Amino acid sequence: MGVALTRAAQWTTASSGTGKLEITPVNESLLKEILEFVEQFSSRHPQEAKHVFKEPLQWTTSLEASDFKTEYDISGPTVKSQETDRDGHPMLQLTPPSISVHSFSQLSKIVQLATDKKLKEVRACLEANRDPVAKMLGPSFATVEGEDSSVLRLLEEVKEGDQAKETEIKVKLIILLQQLDTQLLSSSLKQISQWVPFLPPPHSVYYEFTNGCRTPPWRQVHGEICYLVIKPCDTQPLHITCSTAGVFLNGGIRQEGEENAYDRTSDVYRDLVTLLKSKSPHFAENINKQVGFHVKQVAGFLRVIFALPITPRSTDDKKSKKNAVSEKFAEAQEKMQKKADVSVSSLPGRHKTPGGVGGADDFSESSSESEEDEEQPERRTESNTDLPSEYWQIQKLVKYLKGGNQTATVIALCSMRDFNLAQETCQLAIRDVGGLEVLINLLDTEEIKCKIGSLKILKEISRNSQIRRAIADLGGLQTMVKILDSPDKDLKYLAAETIANVAKFRRARRTVRQHGGIKRLVKLLDCVPDSAALTEEQEKDVEVARCGALALWSCSKSTRNKEAIRKAGGIPLLARLLKSPHENMLIPVVGTLQECASERSYRIAIQMEGMIEDLVKNLNCDNHELQMHCASAIFKCAEDKRTRDLVRQCEGLQPLVTLLSQADNKQLLAATTGAIWKCSISMENVAKFQDYKALETLVGLLTDQPEEVLVNVVGALGEGAQKPANRATIRKCGGIQPLVNLLTGTNQALLVNVTKAVGACATELENMTIIDRLDGVRLLWSLLKNPNPDVQASAAWAICPCIENAKDSGEMVRSFVGGLELIVNLLKSTNKEVLASVCAAIAKIAKDEENLAVITDHGVVPMLAKLTNTTDDKLRRHLAEAIARCCMWGSNRVLFGEAGAVAPLVRYLKSKDTSVHQATAQALFQLSKDPNNCITMHDNGVVKLLLGMMGSTDEVLQEAAAGCVANIRRLALANEKARYG
């Protein structure tokens, strides 16, 4: 067990002298195994157990005389065993707090006596006797690293010795101990390998155990890795546990000690993003706006993210560790403030969720940051013995780089390039031996060859995210930006390509911009357009431009850089390069354009500079990556009507539909369906898609697709279903059921689109029958409970045609327990769209008298009246509709008047929106059946306004206006009659 104790066990101090065994799962299981071994030793090996140790094992015990029973002589606090050696010395002696033991049989007994203090005793014993084997068998058996010759030594003893029996026992004992050693080592190895997959921990904030966990040991056994508190902007702070099983909410761990705070209070989610998506609508909404499959940043969303400090429980260690913890924590907090960006990795998946704190710059940059390499955790071997041979060779080469003239430097650089620079071992070796500093310093020299050689290496190793950070930290970006001005074209393109690799994280992108890199990179784009025969020099210019585009592509992930590219005149140059016939040029160019298309200025430019045509042209190429970027650019630009028309005019719709067959490439599919969705906003395009049978294909994509695809597919169906023929198509292709099924999802963006699509389908009676059968209305209704206002509104809009078209809809609505109260309460919302949609739904609900009575009881009248002061025409229209309908019950007309709803309604007639007029006139007509309301209307000058409307071509309006005027007149006549008889 000696080897296991020195190698596998985790000691707090250096390997010699007294140390403490750390409280780690590895040690914990080591101790348990040793304990088991000792416990059973007496019974399994009675002879060997009696063997007297060369030296007693001594330690400070917590056992007292009272713990010992028979077989022991107890006098006061001291205890001696009745069992003695041949010379009569007791095998066990206790003089509190010190205990000394001479044999395994006594060790076994102690362990049995100690009951619940077993582990503590074993720990104390091992801590006091760092090499127990040496004590048991003599110093010649001390544990030595490397070869173990103890058995051989013993064999010699056997030869020499005369006490054959004695030695035989000793041999058995040592074999047993060595067996234990092997067993311990292999099981600790298992332990370690179990933890390895969870090694990448989030931001290093406080005490981290060697296994990568940041939780107290007694929670590590539950698989818990760390705790987070995330404060989303739209909900309460979330207390989160990251465990090997997944991520879940806990009871709010603030400090250690509150055991039940660790309990799980939510479902287990597969990663942090999924959890956040379901807990925070704002997060979900923003995360889903992003295309692509890595999780992107949501600006200003995560305000504070930090892991909770936890102190180990052991009383012995508490003090020292606590200090270490608080120190580290303070340091980490300081770091957080300084860097103003903290991110946390969700553990099992590869997703990363960044959070920004502080500087405005960070917020402004964060719109579409891809966070593939924010704060990568370090993973590397520490012990020198594990270093690969490459390490030493690279170290030697770096020495030559440092101490060589140009000739030696070039040789060393060329030799370094022969290593596999794509391999992390080599990449990190270069960094670890100080090679990065030298390589970057070389860039500052006048020696072109050294610069080229250095860049060729930096270009390769900067594919590693840790190297990227190191290059940025060493000021490499500044130097490379300067090199972009060099007259040497090789230098230029190499520097640009390296910048493209390094600028994969926000800070680097900012550095490039702040040092004038964007302007210089844009200048690289200016090359002779492709002609049939290029000279060697022109070909180099094209390569320079290509690398410039690559670098701009990386940089364009920051909002301010997009702006800087535009200001530097990058757009026309990109437009020119977009004519290139070469895919390797087009990919970075279109990549940059689609990245920048998040900005309106770019969308306009893409449209104005005729780039849509080129984008469409490249949809027809056979490179999936290029097609994906083109589709993605169209996706982003087609919000604009003119662009949508251009896509159609350039005959881009058909290639998009063709691309739907590439269903295995999910990124491509997401971009394609996105483009189809946005293009479908124009009815002319919908007609084209109808011709190309796009809807049939889209319906097939409603199942087994990632959410990024589903959102777009459903969005496209929702737009398509605005046309009656398509609603039938969706039904005939079996699209209704999957759509209704999607109503149970949690993705907010998807829900907004699904509700819209279902709502559009519900306008068709045959579709409605299916929706009804699938209980779709109930699902829609329950989405009114969704915290996201967009979902609420979209659900309420969809409910309207359902109530209109469902059979026995009044009965159906009543069957939703609490449903009517729920929808009436949404009138308290502050979101105009929610209010308008709910008013529209209430107008439909109120058609059923019984339901109208119920919502009246829920106070619908004063709530509607309260909204009447709005100036929003959409809301006015649906509010007037609802009021008109709600007048039909009891004394509601009077109540509306008393609640002050009449005067504001009169003002609606002055609205420019004619659709408001019709609904308002109907409401006023209903209200005018109450005399007091008539007086109010009259006082507010309604007659003149209504007289104007009576001349409208809209018959409904005409009739309502006339009816209202008639009521007012009738009242006036009656009044006069009463007065003058």
Added chain:
Amino acid sequence: MAEMSAMNRKLIQNLAETLSKQVKHFNKTEAECLIRLFNGLLGDQSDRRVGNGLDRGKFRNILHNTFGMTDDMIMDRVFRAFDKDNDSYVSVKEWIEGLSIFLRGTLDEKIKYCFDVYDLNGDGYISREEMFHMLKNSLIRQPTEEDPDEGIKDLVEITLKKMDHDHDSRLSYADFEKAVRDENLLLEAFGTCLPDAKSILEFEQHAFQDTLEH
């Protein structure tokens, strides 16, 4: 005197005409400029040994002052490479031929030239010993090290490993050519023997523009 210089000019023009046909990369005017420059450099020396050309010392001065070369041994080797007939003088023809590679040589020409420079004994191979000789001043020596030459020896091994494709422990022209084609940076693997872009530019400006004013 005027007659003399007119004669001289005629001679130079004829020579330039001939040389620009024999040597690549220079037109007649440029050749003429270079001849004038050559004559200027020859200076008073021309009185005594007309026709012999630039001696080693003068040539090395040019390499050092105009092209920024520092390594004595390499400069000697460059002189040897220019001095094709081995008469210890760089003639006007050798001067123009040499400069055509120096200033405007193609990669092929440069590979050939560099190999000639590095093949110290002219046996067609760059041997271990020759490499060692050329690299011996390329590293800062650590006096603390047991064997101060260890680094150099290692560099030689590294170079062989990279360039000796047929594994005969020496570089043939074929080895050298292949290595340089694979990695252009290795062209001057054993010492700087070509001017850098900046000195070329300055030299051409000086040589071709100044004389145009005539």
